[in-house]
Amino acid sequence: MAAPCRKIINQFVKRSLKCFEPRVIPCRWSNTVRNHTVEKHRHSPLSSTRELVNQQDSPSDVMVPREFRFVHPDFLPYPVWNRRDRVREKLEREDMLKRRAVIDIPEFYVGSIMAVTLADKNAPGKQNRFVGICIDRAGHGLYHYFVLRNAIDGQGVEIKYDMYNPLLLKIEVLKLEKRLDPQLYYLRDAPLEYSTFRLDMEPVSVLKGAQVPLNAIKVKMNPRPWCRRWERHNLKGVLPLDDYITEKMKKQKQHPQIEKPWEKHDLMLKARTSIDDREVDQIMTEVYKRKEKIQKEKFQKRGQEGKREVKKAQEVKK
Amino acid sequence: MFVRSMHKCCRVCLKSSTRSNAFSYFIKRQLNTKTARKLTNEEARHKRNEIFNEERARQLAFITRIEKIQVEHKGPPEDCTLIMNKGLSTPFNCAMHIGELLMNRSVLALVNGKPWDMHRPLIEDCELQFLHMKDENPFLSNQAFWRSCSFILGYVLETAFKNDYYVELCSFPVPNVTSGSFVYDADLKLQDWSPSAMELNCLSRVGQSLRFSDFRFERLDIDASVALKMFEENRFKSEQIPQIAGKSETGSSVTVYRMGDHIDITRGPLMGSTGMLSRFSVTAVHRIESPLYGPLSRVQGIAIPMSLKLHYWTYEFLMKRATKLNPAPIPTAFQAKPINETVNKKGKENDN
Amino acid sequence: MAAFCIRSMLLRNLTCQNLISADPTLTSRVLVCHQQVRGRRRTCKPPSWFSKRRVSIKQDITPENAKFIKDVIIETYKKPESPLKDGPWSRGTWTPRTQRTGVLAIKLGMLPQWTKDGKKFITTLLQVLDNHVINYTPPDEFAKSMGWKPYWGSKYGSVVVGALSCEPHLFSKSYNNLFAKAGVPPKRKLTRFLVTPDAAIQPGTPLNVMHFRIGDYVDCSAKTIGHGFQGVMKRWGMKGGPATHGCTKAHRRMGSMGGGRDKAGVWKGKRMPGHMGMDWRIVKGLKIWRIDTKYNVLYVTGYSVPGPTHGYVRVYDTVLKHKREHLIENGNPPPMPTFYPEDGKEPIPEEYLDDELFNFNNESISYATEK
Amino acid sequence: MLGKLFPIPKMNKIAQAGVLVFRGPNACVSAFPIQSFSTSPCLNQIIKLSRMKVVDNSMLGRKAELASKPARVIHIYNKKGVGYLGDKVLVAIMGEKKRAYIVGLRQNQKENVPRFDSNNIVLVEDNGTPTGTRIRVPIPSCLRNREGDFTKILSIATKFV
């Protein structure tokens, strides 16, 4: 009788003592500062290198066009929130805007046909131009890149370009359009006609302000083997793949571990792996303002230069 | 040698039945003579304790038959009715019956809506409430705490000095928490003494140690003549006693409190025991000039009760403020104005 | 160089409690742990002698009063008491043997940059946030305070650097007292650098990115990301066992160990499962490509600076000889003991860029004009 | 005897037909469209026995293509044993050993470097001269800075990307 009693009492004493134990800081964070703590210290009045709140960054009455965020997906930062840093993203955006002030990066989407001129030491004209369809566009900030695909002499060629690479001399959009899918890597397994474009293609002019046309073409795929299991990708721009795949593959596709139906409505998963709309608005407002400012400066410069030229011309005439 | 014989004399005198008269006479004579050896605070305290004990025994002797009174307690943990002894049971005894929490945290009791010391016997059927430092409006508790701290400061001044220095306590003003410090005005008999930080620390330590000795504050109403006997070697108190007695309800009673072996005159109420002190610091000693009593020292301090937590940095900031001279009125004579006026006006300003 | 590594490793394992004492000669023996430890300490719990520096007192203070206390704190430290009692210390001159103090930075993450010939490379961003020198101990005293006789004799003194100012009422009194000499608010993090006496630096001196210059090389030491207790496959990259073919409970185990005649037995240092990460690591010889003086950010080469984003990183002048050569050859010594803003005659620009680094303000790289 | 006791199972139809099941760029040429082998990117690395497409106009390459017997790498002339753009390899083609240069790769490339849909080689003789006289597909522009024997290949190239 006595033994279990004592056991219970011992347990009781242990538990009641537990609350008086000093709290051990989790080791994992002992050499790390939390995101909000860093922010606090950056603005702390006790800090000697204090960062003042910039009034310009606060939300204002500037109306950003709705399409702006889709035209500039490269300004969206890396979405894993516990690895983000405000200052780094700011510096990154500064660099991007500086680069954008020098080189004109037009609006384009996956599916647009583009031409990129690259500085090349070995080329005879010291330049290299490549035309192709944009099949992917990804990366955050300065890491942003796009991939062009073309079939030259019956050979499929793809080139990945870093958008902020200083070697890029010119980016032209020959035909501005969208496709049904966010990535067109399936063109690798489609007949080459779908990815063949003339290198001397002339740009198709689009009315300014008009809606970007959607190319709803459905690609007929080659028979297997493919470089990926396209039947699992829910592609919209592809004709039905049922003829190419076996019954087993169709079954496999519906397996819960592959389909993952629980991820469809997982709100927290989405919140953890994407950037909040409010923050997107903040970033886009800031970028929009800076871009407008830069453009104004550009115009002013051009105007001044123009005036100078006119003056020179007049002097010459005299 | 002389000192020792004096001690003996005192003891002999105190033991005799007519000790107080004889002693006072003796002391007066000694004080008057220039060659007299110095009177020590220790002796005076000893004497006061004797008188206090005697007077209390005398008052207790009046209670021959134990009568019961009905005490209705209101408030947490529950409302209840207690049957207690008249003239013997205190609110503290009631708290002992109700719960340990009340015993430990109560600073004051409210008996029929009037503040009542925790260790003061109840005398009639009453309604009882307990007050503590974290009440909704702890004004009364704060006042009692601050007053008790002044009282303790008196104890510190009497005990901290060597026997060569006879410290005469004068008075302390009405507690005013907003002034940032509690005060005791005393004649330290040290004209040019400006204590160093270490010396102040030593003074604080005396008060701080009371937290562990856990002395109770005992209250006793005594007759003015007894009070005069008690404080006859203190020139300030003996001058004040007639005035204080005149203000009292009976016209001749004086309220005296005892903590450990320290006795002082105050109207009360005071907190239950010194165990409620958390931090106690003596922060400054200022020189002031009283028109009646001449040069005095204004000793200031700051304290925090046990139930309120404060970070050391905040406390030190408050300590810095407590070093400034407290603006409390300088003790002046009661004689300057007629008695009935002093009851109305001065009574509010000066507590004893 | 190896000696320096061992030394710095030894020092870094001591905690901030041991770093400073008012009089090192008096308290030297008490503060240092003499316990012999076999191998490395692989635990996350602080040792028993580690006293808590953080306090969490629930003060029953109204929000208004709490704010008032904060204001007082801010104003107290706004104009610290002038440390001019002993005057500014004289500054030493740089010699090839000089070891200057470092800074305690925070890792912000990585960004790509391009060189002027269009080559892409990764840089790590390190922000120097609110750094101050907290204490300097001369070599003699420092040698005594070690508790054992340092093999380098009395060559190095120590400088304690703190980062991220905090309010004092978060900390215990003993911790707050460490900052009395420097007259700065208590810091969230402290670290210690060994310096030669000619690089002695006065307590209270602020440190910022201008301590370093473009093109200099630095070493970074920090704690790596903690992974907890891990098996042999993740920790050491062993192959594990086969997935099928009758394999029982050996899919992720290491193979055999301890066999082999003369060399049989499990030798010390055998790679086994255990705690992974949360270790001090040094990356040496990283070039500074870019300095942002507005945000106090350094861009250094590579993505190998240890630790997660917002981890503390100790940044100091490199100990690699061949990366210090340019300082000697060019006769271009770094600022001693650190950069003082009053020295600069010209206003500091917002950004410094390396000569080889592409400036985003410039035109695109073009070879066409070379003809 | 053995055959009687343990009858040998009938060979796979594919094996009987004598059609090689191969992976690589010309896979779609195969008679059996639905294949069950993997084409995951790890196989895009050029190692020994990788199948390559000859992109010059040499007779040997033509023959191999017509016979659906692509060239196989049997040695790579570098220390790693993995071939990258511009590396020299030894291939077995139509029963012959030939040296060749890799001029296009299927695996993912760095930025600004083209990735092709097939692994391309150009056959060269032992003395370094190309076997063919013309290359039918574009060549990566980054190979243009190569020196030595590679310049001979560059001279017969028609297009650069």
Added chain:
Amino acid sequence: MNMFRFPVRNTPRKFKKSFGVGSGPAERIKKLQMLVTALIRNERLEAKESYCLETRGYVEQLIQIAIRNGDRHAETMEKADFWLLEKDLVHKLFKVLVPRYQNYSTACTDFHFLPKKVPGSGVQMGILELKGNPWPPVVPRQRDQGHLLTNVLLSSAKAEYRMEKKITPDLRNGDHDKLEQAANT
């Protein structure tokens, strides 16, 4: 930077097999559906700490998207339909909760730890509630602390300090940027 108005873990918690549901990610979502429905229905929930904290994220996100997109948005309606098993709660979400939390700048839920039973099972229980619910408060009314001895001391010290520094009180109450601007001008 961190747009969550409540503490969020980097990785979601895994649920053990519990009453009514099995284990695994699909069952986890099922359990969460039940918890979210219960919370929106009753506005207060008593469950294991891990359940409460996981549910919190989903409820917050659901209310956030409801506020942002309104009831005309198809995707939002789909989400509400999925997460609220009892369909009358969809009306409650858009008609009651959205107006209630429209102007909140903080989280719209509260979490409280419940005390551990000693002796008892070691599971930490907690209470999750929607703010502004009609139930009596979980934390009883807090006393006014302004008259405590320490606060009286501090308040008087504050008045004296301000008098000495001669800074106007309105500026003092504002943030420090304003103060600096005032000092500079």
